[in-house]
Amino acid sequence: MNTKYIIASFILMLYALQGYTQSASSINGAITDRAGNAVPWATIAIPSIKIGTTADSAGRFLLADVPAGNWELEVKYVGYQPYTVRIRTNGTTPAHKDIVLLDAGTSLDEVVVSGTMKEVSKLDSPVPVEVYTAKFFKSNPAPTVFDALQNINGVRPQLNCNICNTGDIHINGLEGPYTMVLIDGMPIVSGLSTVYGLSGIPQSLIERVEVVKGPASTLYGSEAVGGLINVITKNPKTTPLLAVDAFGTSWGELSADVAAKLKIGQKVQSLVGVSYFNYQNPLDKNNDNFTDVTLQHRISFFNKWNVERPENRVFSFAARYVYEDRWGGEMNWAPPYRGGDEVYGESIYTSRWELFGTYQLPAKENILFQFSANGHDQNSVYGNTPFMADQYIGFGQLTWNKVLGNHDLLSGLTYRYTYYDDNTPATADAANLGINRPTHTRLPGMFVQDEITFDERNKLLLGARYDYNSIHGSIITPRINYKWNSLDKNNVLRLSFGNGYRVANVFTEDHSALTGAREVVFESELDPETSWNGNVNFVKKIPLGSGGIVGFDATAFYTYFNNKIIADYDTDAQKILYGNLDGHAVSQGISLNIDLALMNGLKLMAGATAMDVYSEEEGQKVQQLFTEKFTAVWNAGYTLKRLGITIDYTGNLYGPMRLPLLSDADPRSEKSPWWSIQNIQLTKAFRNGLEVYGGVKNLLNWTPNRGTPFIIARPHDPFDKLVEFDGGGQALITAENPYGLTFDPSYVYGPNQGARGFLGIRYSFY
Known part of the structure; x- marks a missing residue:
């Protein structure tokens, strides 16, 4: 064979191999x-x-x-x-x-877990779930989850006391005890922490917050009547090695969060976080001799672990500890006056620990064991009225997820144990109030749901739960959800109908029962509340030719209550009367969210809710206290790309709400005015992971004392030493007391804190 031919063939073969490789x-x-x-x-x-x-x-x-x-x-x-x-x-x-x-905002199509207790795309979920990421909350920085939720449509952090500033979270007009707050899917925030534990969740730990509006008792049991808020904490695997977020305000508030990631070997990651908040600057800008804002000293420790296991099985657990010392009261109050009747103050020491986690069993089937435990020690005084309480809750849940054809089945067994003890009649022997009897509540339960996928466009979810409460007996809660979507998933329709229930504990859920300003009277033994809810949700996403997107999310909701527990402030100005409603109550309304994101750096999220929340007994319709008929929120941001500066303008607007008056002569308005809190922030981002931000909170300098003669009734006589009473215990109108009032701080519907500047830094190192 010709040598040249051999060489040429060899070269061609090399080229062929080169092309192949x-x-x-x-x-x-x-x-x-x-x-x-x-x-x-x-x-x-x-x-x-x-x-x-x-x-x-x-x-x-x-x-x-x-x-x-x-x-x-x-x-x-x-x-x-x-x-x-x-x-x-x-x-x-x-x-x-x-x-x-592009920022996702509320149109985020990611994995959610709250609606069905298993991972599913937000668009594919038959239960409507709203998702808010950590980026959303950064547009209006706040030291706690409680404060951060104020910019979510239909969700309102409600202050319940002008003095100690404790509060709860309303969803669609329903009070805080109807809202279940979860951390990583576990029912951590309940009972005492419904009022006292929300301020201990640092915003810096949030990966995202999932909100489900409407009863979720089928999966989560009692307390999820109005809906649930699931705080998903950050994953140690994807967090920065070091993250710092700290800011201060012109009022003297200081908030600092530090988080660090640790890696132990190749398969274990840990996130360690410390959150600190301090405010020690008593101010009285409304001149009633009471602190406008509660003084606080709070520290929180958080530690979360992720362990990588074969076949990507889940194992994570976390622990959190919170200690808080807060007080509000007369400007000259000091700790030596605690519990006495010389100078009025409300002082609360809170010590709380939590442990929770998820472990996937080493089996072929998808079986998860979830657990949580928490202890809450409450040491508080309201003037000369002490409230001492201890609560321990243990929770375990075993779930099994199985797909059979077009059926996605989820079943579970749950057990919850609650120990509760305090110094109120709630744990006293009914026959002998001098004998203390802590309560031990056991709540075993089981649930099952079947998610049926008919085709790409139609899905049906059927579910039911059975609980046996050791005090109240058997409780069954069913639900049904249907979802239709267009093939491009730009149009989604969801129909939901379900049942919810709640077992109440007044002293752990209602701050007004503890202040001592009014006598607490139980008209009868409280039975569990039950509710039926239906809602229609429609989501439409419109892609824009410029690469942006606009989304609409509209919902109509209706909830009907039996046995609703009403706190009656109206019948007797000296008492709060608690009893099951001999009638029914309704929460109904419509809400709309709009989400716009453009490629030029503009983003806009806005929402509004119109609602009617009332009770009806013996043909008389009464609007619920502290519940507005209209609310709106907005979050507008624009990024100047060349300068690396983002401008965020956030705010909310609230309509009038009915407020409790103490007498026919009380000069305060029976309804609050329209009011709004608005904020602006500038953020400068640097490429090395550093952000500097600052702005003004409450731009309008709005406070509830505008146009009102006073907020706290008789702040000059907090122990009613100068009040004269008639034979029935009612305050008399005298020259010293021209309106016939007693000391009462329950006339509260908004924060007393006016305009203030803030400046902060964020730093992330990967």
Whole structure:
């Protein structure tokens, strides 16, 4: 054979082999947000050929071994809208693509768990779930979850006391005891912490917050009558090595959060966080000789662990400890006056620990064991009225998820034990009030749900739960949910109908029962409340030609209550009368959310809710106290890309609500005025992970004393030493007491804190 021919053939073979080995190329680039900040740890994939990778801490990525072709590249990360783009690869030359992700806001199509207790895409969930990411809350920084929720439509943090500033969270006009607050899906915040534990959850630990409006008792049991708020904490695997967020205000408030990630070996990651809040600057700008804002000293420790196991089985657990010392009262109050009747003050010491986690059993089936335990020690005095309480709760839950054809089945067994003891009649022997009898409540239960997928557009969810309360007996709660969506999923319709129940404990849930300003009277033994709820939810997403998106989320809701427990302030000004309603109560209304995100850096989220919440007994309709008929919220942001500066304008608007008066001569208005809290913030982002932010809270300097002669009744005589009473215990009108009032701080509907500037920094190191 000709030597030249052999050499030529060999060379051609080498070229062929070279072409074969280079038939796969790569795709590289960087992922940023609209402000130019790197988005670390995003997932990049080409689903059609099942290859993917994860961006590094600087947002850079390299997707290797991509065959020649025209591929659809998909990018996802929590807090941002999913991004898809077509990229052509020739099998030889690396392709480069830089990607800008849009903030997700409330249109986030990510994995949610709250509606069905298992991971599901938000758009695919038959239960409507609203999702708010940590990025959303950064537009109006707050030291706690309680304060941060004020910008969510239909959710209102309600202050219940002008003096100690404790509060609860309303959903669609229903009071705090009807809202279940979960941490990582576990019922941590309940009982005493419904009032006293919300301020101990630092905002810096939030990965996202999921909100379900309407009864969720089928899955979560008692307290989830009005809905639930699930605080999902950060995953140690994807958090920065070090994160710091600290700010101060012109009123002298200081809030600081520090979180660090630890890695032990290749399979164990831990997140350690410390949160600190301090406010020690008593101010009295409304001149009633009482502190406008409660003085607080709070520290919280948090530690979460993730353990990587074979076959991606789940094992995570976390612990949290909170200690808080808060007081409010007369400006000259000091600790030596605690519990006495010389100078009025409300002083609360709270010590609370929590442990919770999830463990997936090493079995072929998807079986999860979830557990939580918490202890709450309450040492408080309201003037000369002490309230001492201890509460311990243990909870365990075993769930089994099984897919059979088009049926996605979830079943579970639960057990909850509650120990509660205090110094009130709630734990006293009915026959002998001098004997203390702590309560031991046992609540075993079981639930099952079947999510039936008929086709790409139709899905039905059927569920039921059975609980046996050791005090009240058997309770059954069913529900049904239906979802329809268009093929492009830009239109989603959901119909929901279900039952809820609640077992009440007045002294752990209602601060007004503890102040000593009024006598607490139980008209009868309180039976569990039951409710039936129906709602219609419609979501529409409209992609814009510029690459932006606008979303609409509308809901009509209706809840009907039997046995509702009403706190009656009206019958007797000296008493709060508690009893089951001999009639019914209704919460009904409509809400609308609008979410707009444009490629030019503009984002807008706005929402409004109109509602009617009332009770009806013996043909008489009474509007619920402290419940507005209209509320609106907004969050507008614009990013100046070249300067790396983001401007956020947030606010809320509340309509009038009925307030408790003490007598026919009480000069205060029976209804609150329209009022609004508005805030503005500027944030400068630097490429090294540093952010500097500042602005003004309560731009309008609004406070509830405007146009009102006084907020606290008779603040000059908090122990009623100068009040004269008639034979029936009612205050008399005298020259010293022209309105016939007694001391009472329950006339409260908004914060007393006026305008204040704030300045802070955030730093993340990966």
